[in-house]
Amino acid sequence: MTGAESEAMIATALPAGHDLSPRARRIVQLVQRAWGEGRVDLLDELLTEDFVRSGRSSQMSRTDLKASILDMRRAFPDLTMAVDRAVELGDELAISWRSTGTLMDTYLGLPPTGRQFSVSGATFSKLRGEQIESEWVVYDRRGGYVSLGVPLGTVTASTRSRGTADRIGVEPETLRALHRKLVTGVTVVTTDASGEPRGLAVNAFSSVSLEPPLILICVQKNSSTYSHLLAASHFGVSILSAGQMEVANVFATKRPDKFAHVGWRRGPHGSPLLNGACARMEVELQDTLHASTHTIFIGKVMFADHSEAAPLVYSQGAFFDGGALRPASVTDAPGS
Ligand SMILES: Cc1cc2nc3c(=O)[nH]c(=O)nc-3n(C[C@H](O)[C@H](O)[C@H](O)COP(=O)(O)O)c2cc1C
Known part of the structure; x- marks a missing residue:
């Protein structure tokens, strides 16, 4: 013009x-x-x-x-x-x-x-x-x-990664050290929105509420799976078992043949669910919350099953056997 x-x-x-x-x-x-x-x-x-x-x-x-x-x-x-x-x-x-x-x-x-x-x-x-x-x-x-x-459900957070409001006041190294203190399980989040299974390893998973049965996952926008998740009505979450460290490593890459390395089947709504996972669910997308570089997906659990297998545990950048955890003892607590 x-x-x-x-x-x-x-x-x-x-x-x-x-x-x-x-x-x-x-x-x-x-x-x-x-x-x-x-x-x-x-x-x-x-x-x-x-x-x-x-x-x-x-x-x-x-x-x-x-x-x-x-x-x-x-x-x-x-x-x-x-x-x-x-x-x-x-x-x-x-x-x-x-x-x-x-x-x-x-x-x-x-x-x-x-x-x-x-x-x-x-x-x-x-x-x-x-x-x-x-x-x-x-x-x-x-x-x-x-x-x-x-x-969309509700969009309440900033989508912008620029601007003084987003500048952090904590050193990145301190933040990384802080996050390393949190022990998590490992999930593989999957979707088939485009007719081709897609998925990535995710440990930013949380239960939101039991009634209604809501969960959330947090996914980086530069993930190749991201746009497929946005377009999906449902997605799958497979909580990996202790014997699935290799599966976690494969789904933490961007290789195109991730699903060739693990058996899987579709849930009732078509989302891929991994064989051997200790728990699996298929979730109906309810809300997305855009937050800078990541998006939080909130979903309602529509299908779930689980096995007796122990979970894979992720801590400080390494994987552990969730079946071999030692119970905490009061004498271990500093200052006690
Ligand atoms: C233990 C573990 C946990 C991870 N958790 C997340 C997560 O919560 N959200 C996320 O976006 N990426 C997470 N990642 C990184 C992605 O799995 C990784 O970037 C992957 O290559 C993305 O694949 P895609 O680009 O093909 O979707 C995690 C990786 C590992 C090893």
Whole structure:
């Protein structure tokens, strides 16, 4: 879109008799060109150096916003931003807008489906001279996901990995040491949404409630299984038994032939369930919760079976036999 076309678009988009000062008209036009044409260079002149954009769960600097726009335009090359209304009051400017685009590249772990994305929102800007010094943005996040075909229940966490709100205050090494202290079992999460079995090793599994019978798993968005899980109505969870360390190792890789290394059968809803697992369940997807680099899948257990086999245990990066655990004794506790 050329600058003249953008100007025409604003002129027709804003209601007749709408009294915007030349300053506000110019600002609306530059914002539209940054989003709609990828002209993020215009933001250097439009946004103050200490500009902050705030949303419900993230904050962005000018640099963050430029990167975010370019990232969106990479995924949605035909991204447009239409301004429906604009209201100016002194140094404050409010606009309501609608963005649309076609998903042509991966975005937030979604494959390039060619689906039409549409989201509407409002931006409240505080102006300083000819520039914007801060913005508060609200938008229909849920509607945006639905337009992309993401099967949603509730979306309540940030999808953004950028921004000061996500910067951690704990050293990564401390965090890693902390996580190593938690002993878990190992599951293989599986789906057959695309007609071909897919799966990965997951230890971020938890029971949520017994009534209703809900569980959750947490999966990284760059997993090759991720988009298949998003598209699935059901998924399988096989809790590995102590003799299945090799199965865990295979499903912790990205090799395409993972299912050639273990016997399996389908559950009542078609999800692959691994032979030899000490417990297996088939789960109906209820909710997804997008959280930065990962998504939490919450599901209702529709089918379950288990055997007498002991579980495989994962601790500090190594596997252990869950049948050979030593009972804790009170004298082992430090300070007792
Ligand atoms: C013991 C263990 C536990 C794991 N837990 C998880 C997990 O909870 N979530 C996750 O996304 N990846 C987890 N992984 C890593 C994935 O299994 C691994 O990245 C795998 O290669 C993903 O395969 P995919 O990209 O083919 O889906 C775990 C790996 C191991 C060894």
